[in-house]
Structures are given as C-alpha cells and as structure tokens.
Amino acid sequence: MYVHVPFCLKKCFYCDFYSVPYSKTKTQTYIKYLEREIQEFKKLIANRKVNTLYLGGGTPNSITEEDFQKIYQNIYDNFNLDLQEFTVEINPGAGLSPEFLKNIGVNRISIGIQSLNNKSLNSIGRVHNADDAINCLKKYSKYFDNLSCDLMLGIPYQTKGDITYFIDRVAEYIKHISVYMLEVPQNSKLKSMINSGLKVASEDELADLYIFTSNELKKYKFKQYEISNFSLPSYQSKHNLMYWSYMDYIGLGPTACSKIGNIRYANTNDFYYKKEFQELSKNEMENEFIMLSLRLSTGLNLEIFKEIFGANFLDKYSNKLKPIEQYFDVDNSFIKIKSEYLIFENSLLVELLDF
Numbered sequence: 001m002y003v004h005v006p007f008c009l010k011k012c013f014y015c016d017f018y019s020v021p022y023s024k025t026k027t028q029t030y031i032k033y034l035e036r037e038i039q040e041f042k043k044l045i046a047n048r049k050v051n052t053l054y055l056g057g058g059t060p061n062s063i064t065e066e067d068f069q070k071i072y073q074n075i076y077d078n079f080n081l082d083l084q085e086f087t088v089e090i091n092p093g094a095g096l097s098p099e100f101l102k103n104i105g106v107n108r109i110s111i112g113i114q115s116l117n118n119k120s121l122n123s124i125g126r127v128h129n130a131d132d133a134i135n136c137l138k139k140y141s142k143y144f145d146n147l148s149c150d151l152m153l154g155i156p157y158q159t160k161g162d163i164t165y166f167i168d169r170v171a172e173y174i175k176h177i178s179v180y181m182l183e184v185p186q187n188s189k190l191k192s193m194i195n196s197g198l199k200v201a202s203e204d205e206l207a208d209l210y211i212f213t214s215n216e217l218k219k220y221k222f223k224q225y226e227i228s229n230f231s232l233p234s235y236q237s238k239h240n241l242m243y244w245s246y247m248d249y250i251g252l253g254p255t256a257c258s259k260i261g262n263i264r265y266a267n268t269n270d271f272y273y274k275k276e277f278q279e280l281s282k283n284e285m286e287n288e289f290i291m292l293s294l295r296l297s298t299g300l301n302l303e304i305f306k307e308i309f310g311a312n313f314l315d316k317y318s319n320k321l322k323p324i325e326q327y328f329d330v331d332n333s334f335i336k337i338k339s340e341y342l343i344f345e346n347s348l349l350v351e352l353l354d355f
C-alpha cells in the first residue's frame, strides 16, 4: 500500500510530483479525503493482507505527528496489516522525530539527500544544505538500521568528485540507495533556468555519470537490483519489488495508482482528487509485466510469464529479440538485460513491444 502525502515546504525546481505548500487546514481536508478513499478500498480488498506500507510524497515529514498518527490509525483500523516493511520518505529540511516514527512501527526510512554540494542543492531549490542532510542521516541511523537515500545525477555544478564524496559520506549509514538521473519537466522552474543558461548534464554525460556511480557503489558492496536502485544484500525495497513483480497494490491520495487484478485505478492530479479506472486488456498487462520485470537485474521470470500469459516468452518474441539479443542474458528461467545496458531499457522496449 502506498500513501501519497501531497505537501512540501517548498517546491524543488525540478520536481513534477504532485504537491502543494504545507498548511494545517489543507492537511485536515486531505485526511478527510483519505478516510473516504480508505472506506472504498476496504470493501475491495477485504480478505487480503497488506504486506508493505510506503508513505511517500511530497514530503510526509512536513505534517505534524498528530496528523501522521491519524493517517496511520485509519489505515491500521481498516486494513488487515501484516507489515514486513513500513517505509517513510523524509526530507532533511522538514520535521517528524525518528522516535515517533519508530514507535508507530516504521522500519525503513528513505531520505531525499540528492547531493552534498551546497551550490548544487541551492541551484535546484532544496530547502536543506549538506550539513542538514548528514545530521539527518546521523539522527535517523540511531533509530533505524534500514536507511536509504536518494542521489540525483546530472544536476547543476555536479562533478564526479561530488558523487564520490557523496557515496563516501553516506555509505556508513545506509543500506540502500536510489540513484536518479535528472529529468527536466517542461514548465518547471529548472527548465526556464536552463533556458537562461544554467548547465545540466547532457544525455551522454548522464549515462557516463550513471556508470561511474554504479562503479563507485560497488566499492561499498552495493549491488544493483533495479535500474535506479542499489542495496546491500537482503536490503532491497520489498515495497518497490512488489511493483516490479507486477503484484497487486493500492495507492491512496492524489495521483496515486492502484492495480487490483486487471483493474487499474488512478487518482487525478489535484487536491480534491477523483478516482478513474480502466480495465486492462491482456495485451496491456503483458506489456506492463515485461516493462516492469525487465527493470530488475534478475529480469523476467519465464515460468511466471507462461503461467500468467499462457505463452513461451522466448518463442513469442523471438523475431523482435533477434536483432537486440546481444543486450540480453537468458538462462533456463529468466531473461534479463545485461547490467551495463539496463540504463537503456526504454530503447530496448521500443524494439520489443508494440505500444
């Protein structure tokens, strides 16, 4: 289960995720909408267990403990929770104490650090600086063993030295790291800053930074398990693995999506959101399954594909695979993109799938 908390203290210049400025009154409205949505989903998944809970955003730690508790209590009272993982996304510039989160059962924290170069952080509109981020890591590491952080590649003023420094500083605290290549949304403040001359990495430079970063992470024994995600053994995100394995999930809050069987529910992109739904055709589900599982280092499970879609993947896609087979490894039960080409998954999918 995912809960989108749509508040931020300030909008970062590159960010396209749905959020509004934090306000106490708006939080009450949000909680009211969430309660209504919980009642709708409660009926739909009455006999099922929730194994992972992920509060993301936005900035979940921009709201008060009291409001956070209300959200958690509502979920706890209405669903059958059997939590193996309970993650909360934290921004180093916002609040919520680690003691509080630990006490309500959170066992994994994901910290949006992005960079430890103050000039870079400032240029992308982050509310915190490098010291705030390190202090946040230190504080949370006293309470949580399972810590993750986000690193962005390709942002202004970033050098390879910055990336090495970042990894060297955070490695002792974290078990997991998400590495995101900068995307510049149209109409974002960053886009207009770039138009006025601010420099960010080109596509080729981004690919080079990504390869450099994954090699740096190897020095600390971080193993890549998905295009953007690296972890120490057994610290992969159970929640995110569930998406990539195409299991059912529900998402609450504005812009959140759910998949239950062949039905996709998508909440609209506004504060007073509505739910839209769509029945997925077999072909759409097959495409989604392929797209998601090829993101993983382990790749697509051929037996599971056969079980769900009733076809042998290698036979069915043999013509399309032939010209791009050098990018894949196949063994008895899996087909996977070779690790050095994972970054090019989208281009390979264009060759493989009919969209």
Ligand SMILES: C[S@@+](CC[C@H](N)C(=O)[O-])C[C@H]1O[C@@H](n2cnc3c(N)ncnc32)[C@H](O)[C@@H]1O
Pocket: 014, 015, 016, 017, 056, 057, 058, 059, 060, 089, 090, 091, 092, 111, 112, 113, 114, 150, 151, 152, 180, 181, 182, 183, 184, 185
């Ligand atoms: C939705 S944000 C939530 C984290 C938290 N709000 C924070 O920023 O500290 C999750 C992560 O997505 C990444 N992200 C957001 N927008 C991005 C963009 N335009 N390009 C690349 N990565 C992005 C950032 O690394 C961010 O930490």
Ligand code: SF4
Pocket: 007, 008, 010, 011, 012, 015, 016, 017, 019, 057, 058, 059, 091, 112
């Ligand atoms: S704090 Fe996170 S969610 Fe909010 S604007 Fe920045 S990157 Fe986006």
